[in-house]
Amino acid sequence: MTTGYIIGIIGIAVCVLACGIGSAFGLYKTGSAAAGVLGEDPKKFGKVLVLVLLPATQGIYGFIIGIIGSSSLIETMTSAQGWALFGAVMPMAVSGLITGILQGKSSANCIYAVGKQESLGGKLIIYPAMIEFYAILGLIISIMIV
Amino acid sequence: MAVVEMSKLNLIAMSYDRDKILNALQRTQATEIKLHSETEYTAPLTEDTEALSERLTRGETALEVLLPRIETYYKANKIKSDNLGEVEISYHEFIGAGDNAQKCEKLIEQLNTLLDKERELKAELASVERLISSAEIYSHFSGSLRPENTAHTALRLGTLPSQQKDAFCAQAENIPLLSFRFMASDSDSELIMLAVHRASESDMNDVLQGVGFASCPFADDCTGEELYNSLKEKKREITKNIEKINSEILSFDKHIKDLKIYCDFLGFGLEKATSAEKMRKTAATFLLEAYVPEEAQPDVERAIDGATDTVWYKFSQPSEDETPPTLLKNNKVVKNFEAVTDMYSPVNYREFDPNTVMAFFYSLFLGFIMGDVIYGLLMTAFGGFIYLRQKRETGMKKLAGVFAIGGIFAVFWGFLFNSFLGMNALPYTVMPDAKDGRYSLMGIKIPSVLVISMLIGMVQLCAGYVCRAVQCWRRGDIRGGIFDGMSWACFMVGLMLAAVGLVEDFSIPSLAIAGGIVAGASLLLAMLTAGRKEKFFGKFTKGFGAAYGVINVVSDILSYARLYGLMLSGAVIAQIISGFVVTGYNGSSPFLFSGNAGLIILGVFLMIVGHAFNLAIGLLGAYIHDARLQYVEFYGRFYEGEGELFRPLGSDMKHTRLELSETN
Numbered sequence: 001m002t003t004g005y006i007i008g009i010i011g012i013a014v015c016v017l018a019c020g021i022g023s024a025f026g027l028y029k030t031g032s033a034a035a036g037v038l039g040e041d042p043k044k045f046g047k048v049l050v051l052v053l054l055p056a057t058q059g060i061y062g063f064i065i066g067i068i069g070s071s072s073l074i075e076t077m078t079s080a081q082g083w084a085l086f087g088a089v090m091p092m093a094v095s096g097l098i099t100g101i102l103q104g105k106s107s108a109n110c111i112y113a114v115g116k117q118e119s120l121g122g123k124l125i126i127y128p129a130m131i132e133f134y135a136i137l138g139l140i141i142s143i144m145i146v
Numbered sequence: 147m148a149v150v151e152m153s154k155l156n157l158i159a160m161s162y163d164r165d166k167i168l169n170a171l172q173r174t175q176a177t178e179i180k181l182h183s184e185t186e187y188t189a190p191l192t193e194d195t196e197a198l199s200e201r202l203t204r205g206e207t208a209l210e211v212l213l214p215r216i217e218t219y220y221k222a223n224k225i226k227s228d229n230l231g232e233v234e235i236s237y238h239e240f241i242g243a244g245d246n247a248q249k250c251e252k253l254i255e256q257l258n259t260l261l262d263k264e265r266e267l268k269a270e271l272a273s274v275e276r277l278i279s280s281a282e283i284y285s286h287f288s289g290s291l292r293p294e295n296t297a298h299t300a301l302r303l304g305t306l307p308s309q310q311k312d313a314f315c316a317q318a319e320n321i322p323l324l325s326f327r328f329m330a331s332d333s334d335s336e337l338i339m340l341a342v343h344r345a346s347e348s349d350m351n352d353v354l355q356g357v358g359f360a361s362c363p364f365a366d367d368c369t370g371e372e373l374y375n376s377l378k379e380k381k382r383e384i385t386k387n388i389e390k391i392n393s394e395i396l397s398f399d400k401h402i403k404d405l406k407i408y409c410d411f412l413g414f415g416l417e418k419a420t421s422a423e424k425m426r427k428t429a430a431t432f433l434l435e436a437y438v439p440e441e442a443q444p445d446v447e448r449a450i451d452g453a454t455d456t457v458w459y460k461f462s463q464p465s466e467d468e469t470p471p472t473l474l475k476n477n478k479v480v481k482n483f484e485a486v487t488d489m490y491s492p493v494n495y496r497e498f499d500p501n502t503v504m505a506f507f508y509s510l511f512l513g514f515i516m517g518d519v520i521y522g523l524l525m526t527a528f529g530g531f532i533y534l535r536q537k538r539e540t541g542m543k544k545l546a547g548v549f550a551i552g553g554i555f556a557v558f559w560g561f562l563f564n565s566f567l568g569m570n571a572l573p574y575t576v577m578p579d580a581k582d583g584r585y586s587l588m589g590i591k592i593p594s595v596l597v598i599s600m601l602i603g604m605v606q607l608c609a610g611y612v613c614r615a616v617q618c619w620r621r622g623d624i625r626g627g628i629f630d631g632m633s634w635a636c637f638m639v640g641l642m643l644a645a646v647g648l649v650e651d652f653s654i655p656s657l658a659i660a661g662g663i664v665a666g667a668s669l670l671l672a673m674l675t676a677g678r679k680e681k682f683f684g685k686f687t688k689g690f691g692a693a694y695g696v697i698n699v700v701s702d703i704l705s706y707a708r709l710y711g712l713m714l715s716g717a718v719i720a721q722i723i724s725g726f727v728v729t730g731y732n733g734s735s736p737f738l739f740s741g742n743a744g745l746i747i748l749g750v751f752l753m754i755v756g757h758a759f760n761l762a763i764g765l766l767g768a769y770i771h772d773a774r775l776q777y778v779e780f781y782g783r784f785y786e787g788e789g790e791l792f793r794p795l796g797s798d799m800k801h802t803r804l805e806l807s808e809t810n
Binding site for chain 2: 061126
């Protein structure tokens with residue numbers, strides 16, 4: 001097991017971890033917002049459900065990069081190769097972390113809006129979904145260069 | 147798959163016939179009263195709903211408390227009864243509930259009185275229990291709880307925390323003319339009796355305050371033992387009274403059916419009174435407008451004619467600026483998926499019902515994500531069982547139906563992935579390996595199943611554009627259907643062909659060129675025609691906007707990567723569980739073939755619990771993310787929603803179900 005191999009593993013672990021943290025934080029924000037809205041009106045459960053779960057995507061993308069990246073690991077990797085792999089997964093790691101958090105905050109605000117105006121439910125999904133676009137860019141680049 | 151055509155009913159009848167007509171309309175379960183459009187020469191019709199609302203609230207509150215209690219009692223005593231679930235009754239029985247009003251009101255009053263009494267007794271019991279807890283330490287004290295002081299001596303009785311005992315003793319040594327004795331103790335307190343000369347009383351009080359001394363809270367003129375016993379006796383008496391009241395409450399089980407029918411009858415009465423706000427009146431008549439499904443028109447006509455002769459009514463087509471409520475007509479399979487769409491936004495009356503198309507894709511994706519034969523069979527079995535058991539069309543029944551259908555697709559994909567609880571059972575696998583399989587796309591190695599999931603996504607996006615075209619054509623916008631719908635559908639087809647052609651493993655490079663040409667030509671057509679309704683500068687901006695929309699399309703395609711992620715996570719967990727138990731994981735010996743009885747039992751347990759957990763978590767993720775794909779990626783192409791579901795008069799029954807037939 002070379003240093004490069006260890007660096008590669010750390011990179012993949014950081015990617016999966018960062019995306020998971022981003023999604024977890026995002027889901028924490030949306031879940032908390034939904035609890036408040038549903039406490040006032042339980043009938044809005046269906047309307048807020050998709051908004052609550054929007055930040056979950058980044059964790060899945062991080063997992064995908066983790067799987068793809070793990071197949072690129074070779075025990076005899078050089079340090080340069082290890083750092084290359086580390087760098088290759090960073091776009092997904094960083095974009096997953098930040099977009100997960102921000103998408104969670106955006107979705108939470110949309111949930112509050114749905115609490116006031118139920119008919120906005122469908123329309124408001126678009127706004128936090130746009131944030132996800134940048135996580136997808138990170139996903140594409142990481143897939144391409146891993 | 148259709149939105150049912152609605153007719154508008156306009157009716158004028160005598161005010162005294164209003165109740166009869168509304169009852170008759172309720173029986174058809176096919177009339178939704180709308181706000182009357184006529185305002186000239188008429189006045190709004192109002193009814194006082196407060197009294198009715200109060201009666202209903204009292205009845206529902208009583209039932210809410212009564213039903214779970216009786217259910218628990220029946221379960222504990224293994225008593226079977228049909229009255230706890232939904233009660234099936236005839237229409238005449240339902241309308242006849244009005245005759246039972248006095249009896250039911252009396253029952254509700256008695257029940258509420260008993261419940262109030264029970265609440266009071268329970269509060270009293272809680273208070274007595276607190277006193278018993280405080281008095282327990284005094285139960286060992288046979289002296290008076292009110293020791294009498296003398297002219298020169300003060301007597302104190304109380305408790306101090308056990309950990310302060312030593313500190314108190316040390317400080318008490320410095321106080322002259324103080325005598326004390328520890329009478330009893332419990333887990334955290336010491337009962338202490340003190341006698342002190344008046345001269346030292348203030349010093350003693352300071353010390354007692356410092357160690358957290360609490361004076362005896364009881365002012366009763368009896369011993370501690372007597373007090374404790376009297377409190378225990380009081381507790382026994384209160385408990386007995388509570389049990390007696392509980393038995394009386396449980397005796398109401400023979401009236402459950404009547405109470406349920408009566409509560410729903412009151413609910414219907416309130417609905418009729420509330421709907422009065424939508425009607426108009428003159429001196430002697432009332433005016434009503436309602437939506438009626440066209441196919442139910444004959445039934446409604448018969449019902450009105452049967453209720454009264456003194457009526458005028460007419461059916462007409464709703465005008466273009468009206469938006470009637472939506473009633474969907476789908477087969478039993480697709481009906482379950484309507485709930486998925488309704489969660490997002492109900493179908494608008496004037497648009498095309500997407501539920502059949504969505505049902506197919508939803509099930510396809512659900513099956514893809516679960517992708518295991520055994521999981522699929524379990525989904526179909528349990529889902530089907532719950533679906534068939536539930537008589538009423540509840541959310542639970544529809545969800546069970548969705549999972550049952552999804553299970554069939556999961557079995558299909560399970561065979562393609564060759565996955566039986568995460569293990570390969572067939573000699574040949576159709577689909578590439580989910581974890582290690584790779585396609586080469588323009589020299590870049592990408593997981594094969596990821597490419598397949600995005601190709602499936604492109605199929606759905608293409609279907610979405612076709613739906614947009616159909617929607618336009620239904621509205622008579624032929625050009626809109628071609629330029630805004632079919633051109634983008636062709637773009638997606640071109641993109642799919644190009645993607646397949648670029649995958650070197652498929653070895654069809656000519657497809658890439660053909661797909662590119664189709665996609666390019668379709669995109670050009672879409673750009674050139676995007677601004678066809680705009681003036682000069684608008685044509686350019688719309689055209690470039692259409693080109694910019696390609697970025698959104700690419701983003702939407704990549705969103706389908708979640709199908710791969712969810713499928714893979716479930717598959718890997720299933721492989722690990724089965725690996726530990728059956729096939730061997732990372733070279734280890736599987737539990738089932740270890741020869742160790744303990745490991746075998748652990749293995750069986752792990753298989754059952756592990757796969758059950760994986761199935762449950764997988765289903766939750768699949769249900770939610772699948773729905774999100776339908777809402778954002780699929781419905782984003784064409785769907786408007788914002789419809790109002792058709793809710794006929796008298797359909798909102800909580801406890802009863804009307805058996806409607808000609809004879810009852």
